[in-house]
Amino acid sequence: MSTRDRTAATDATVPTAPTAHTSQRGVAGEEDSQLGRDRNRVVRARSRALLGDLLGARRKALAGAAVLVVVSTAGQVAGPALIAAGIDRALPALRDGDAAPLVVVGVLYVLAALAAGIAIGAYVRAAARIAQAVLLDLRRRVFRQTQRLSLEFHESYTSGRIISRQTSDLDALRELLDGGLTGVVSSVLFMTFTAVGLFLLDPTSGLVLAVAVVPAALLTRWFQKRSQVFYRASRVASARLIVHFVETMTGVRAVQAFRRESADAHTYAGLTEDYRAANARTFGLNGRYDPGLVVIGNVTVVVALAVGGWRVLDGAMDVGVLAAVLLYTKRFFGPIQQLGMFYNSFQSASAALEKISGLLEEEPTVAEPHDPAPLPDARGALHLDHVRFGYGTGRTVLPDLDLQIPAGQTVAMVGTTGAGKSTVAKLVARFYDVSAGAVRLDGTDVRDLASRDLRRAVVMVTQEAYLFSGTVRENIALGRPGATQAEIEAAARAVGAHEFVLRMPDGYDTDVNKRGGRVSAGQRQLLSFARAFLADPAVLVLDEATSSLDLPGERLVQEGLRTLLADRTAIIIAHRLSTVAIADRVLVMADGRIVEDGTPDELVATEDGRFAELHAAWQASMA
Template sequence: MSTAVAGVSGEERDDLSRAESRTVRKRSQRLLLELLRPRRRQIALTLVVVIIATGLQVAGPALIALGVDRGVPALADGDWLPLALAGAGFLLTSLAGAALIGWFRVLQARIAQAVLFDLRQRVFSQTQRLSMDFHESYTSGRIIARQTSDLDSIRELLDEGIGNLVSGAFYTLFTAIALILVDAPSGLVLACALIPLWFLVRWFQTRSQRLFRQTRVASARLIVQFVETMTGIRAVKAFRKEDRNREKFGGLVEDYRGANAKVFRLFGTFDPGLVLIGNLTVAGALLVGGLRVAAGQLAIGALLAVLLYIRRFFDPLEELAMFYNGYQSASAALEKISGVLEERPTVADPARPVDLRRARGAVRFEGVEFGYRSGGVILPRFDLELPAGQTVALVGSTGAGKSTLAKLLSRFYDPTAGAVRLDGIDLRELHPKDLRRAIVMVTQEAYLFSGTVADNIALGRPDATREDIVRAAKAVGAHAFIEDLPHGYDTDVNKRGGRVSAGQRQLLSFARAFLADPTVLILDEATASLDIPSERAVQEALQTLLADRTAVIIAHRLSTVAIADRVLVMDKGRIVEDGTPEELIGGTGRFASLHQAWRDSLV
């Protein structure tokens, strides 16, 4: 059977995969260098400190050998000075080495925290800057995983892993050098031990790389499932999905447990193998050294130093292996984070923005075409003109393109062809601040942030006074229910506005929009959450809200459409009817049928 798929052979796919992996690694390495480059002096100082500290620590066995071989014989002759000097030297080097290692840990922690602070800020700023198509395709659980578990993996590497690697590498190197200086032939024994040690470490690396990536994937799936369950907890409760979610989450937990169990089994082989090689090397050095002592070729103190150095040589190796564990986990996390940071907004800010201090509100769609990256064309060639100050209602079946039109007008997306203009200026050329001040969208979701009612209304204009906030609430009919809350405008709305009803959240979003005072206001199913009494109460508020501004209303409830100056009926991305509500109701077209069906539903 042929291995070719879609014109690409299996070997070619492997080459592409390897090339992609190299690209990803280079991207993550480039990010790491960018984070470390501003801290070059701190890193240099840290290296100097750890080199001196390691040298002082490694000097200990050599001083012991000096005390045994020279101090003890001198003491037998009544001269205590050589032994005292060796003991004092050992004590001073130990104290100085410990102090410098402590300083090294502090310097390392400062660098790590500075890098993490920079990285967290970058990830947060980037996810806010990216366009809507990224957020609509990239699940919230994955974004949260980038900011939590992935950054925690990098934090563990920076806080402990790199410090252990640097200190351990220097300690191993200096120990080997000191061993050769004390007794070069004993260094051959250690060299022989490096052969099985290399095979053991290489075996560990090849298996741990695969296993640690499996644990990262399993961990990310856990987080995604948990976040999505908690985010959609109302739907979970409504459809009684608790048992199914528990089974699915239990399966993911089992996968995560299984992945970690494989890692533990790997260490269960590596750690004893490391200890065995170390003990065999010490035994070999003791045998060879003992024979040489008996032959008068090696002093007792030197043999003692050799055994201490060989024992110490293997001590950091387990930490270095643990670093590889953390490195694999952090490397995978850094690759994911660098991927997010590498994303570019599809709706980019203009290089030379055009200022529009006070917009009139004239909107024009000129030859606009649009299609989402994941699907076909939503809006075929589309032309539309909305005069300043006109209230336009968009009506049509689900999928007709109404919300897409609103997203283009809000510049959540850019058209794939043509242009959307405000007062003759292409939105892609308009200064972002002027765009956000001129055009505001109120959606069905009516999202409220944690904080007070006043804070949420002031989101429309952060510098607003309390009087401005109250005036906006009164204008849309929200003042009465706000006053009935436990602390009025200072009431905390709780997470996502859990303290207020769906209709009240919508009224607060209206007050927020009124306070922002945009030139163009878009209501995308903004009254869908209101019950009939609330909807009737808000109609008058909408008259106030929409006065003297261009407004686009997307609504299935035709009672909301009645306040519009003009109705556009859309179907498959095209306008099939255009006229005043009265003209279309009196006709025989689609809107007349929709209106009659709506009236019948009220009977």
């Protein structure tokens, strides 16, 4: 209950005169409560729609599994009825010298047992195949969705949360589909068939069972309400634990550099304690529910025995029927306990399904055009046509930027942090869409280009040069998967990476993530340059791409950069003015606007210019 709800509940018990303030607060509380209920209904409907879609493609397999579970349950429930027939009819006939009824009953009992065993085995296998097919489909959907979503989503939705969707949430669904769902379907059918069989066999005993179901149902409902709260708390605690662990391991360098081990260990210990406490509350709830069902079941058996035994003594019930009644009554309460335990898995899986369905419902903020414009051979002419942009609901980063870059020109962008340089790079690469205006490539709005064509024409290299698991060759070939070895080596030579690659243990076959294949930050950046060179884009964007290079490494890559940037449009965002020096044109940005525009020499010669001040400071630092 929220603070507002608790306050409203407390106020309701105090007989005070209504005021405008309390009236408005009550209305606000009701509106919030209604909004919460509406939101929950939408989330549940979305989750049901996803589950229905996943199962709908497997209707035939589900129908076959349903037939198997019906046959299995019928075979199990037939047992007590056959025992009653054997005691009350076959044994007296055997005493009179007729063994046929006993043989018939025995054969039917064996056949029923065989049918039940074979059917339940086939049902479990069929259900497992369905469950694994559903999980495979869902894993693929989640992976494709996370790749499809725009950069804006990934910058706000942490990697830990995505990993939680792919691991713990899908595991919760797996537990439900692998065992829980199989058990609950057979349990419900078993209880239904058992109750029907008992009523048909002896209506009076059926009434005894019906009365006993009331406290069992109340206890189960009490358990369900509390387990829903406890299991959701457990899922939240688990997700927080995973997110903290992933973020700590991902940023372990910063953790160790700033001596955060003790503080992070303390935080992690608190999160693990929360998770332990949440699980302990759940286990404590089970510890009250299970014995309660056992007591109700045993008391019901005692009452059924007393009522049935009295009637047997009066001759109103046969002994075989009494034996069957006791068997039915005892068996009936076993599945109730399984249903209660299933509800735990169901709640956990429901919470997981809500999160996964929410992820799958996300739409890319950068959408594919419905009718993409062709881009057969991009030249690389760029025009930022009165572009306005801001991140989300934050401040406007680019209020009105109008910039033209001719094809083949190398433009360097400099300025203080937050001036809008990286934002321009992201808009050119269409990681974000402009709020107003347009970014045009060769006269075509980039929003009208298919992402495949745009990614082929525009390549962005950032300071976070990421290498994937695999060999050096495979990492360079990401720029063009079909490239030959000669083309890969030529790209490495062009940017100055060939020599250090040859010094690695296995050359281009060295695994970059294994011992002996480790590369420095500067070497990673050179490999990312080789990857971009091999891709051969019309427009190349370097966003602080030389920041990881030391001075000798930077000198080594300067010539490679000239080769990389030749005959293509390039935007270089850098703080190092040595990198800027190779540009044809320099743009100085401040507050999302271009405040200086010219060649490096022209801007250096400008008195009191911002670039001249930056150049002077850089020269002083090199002295």
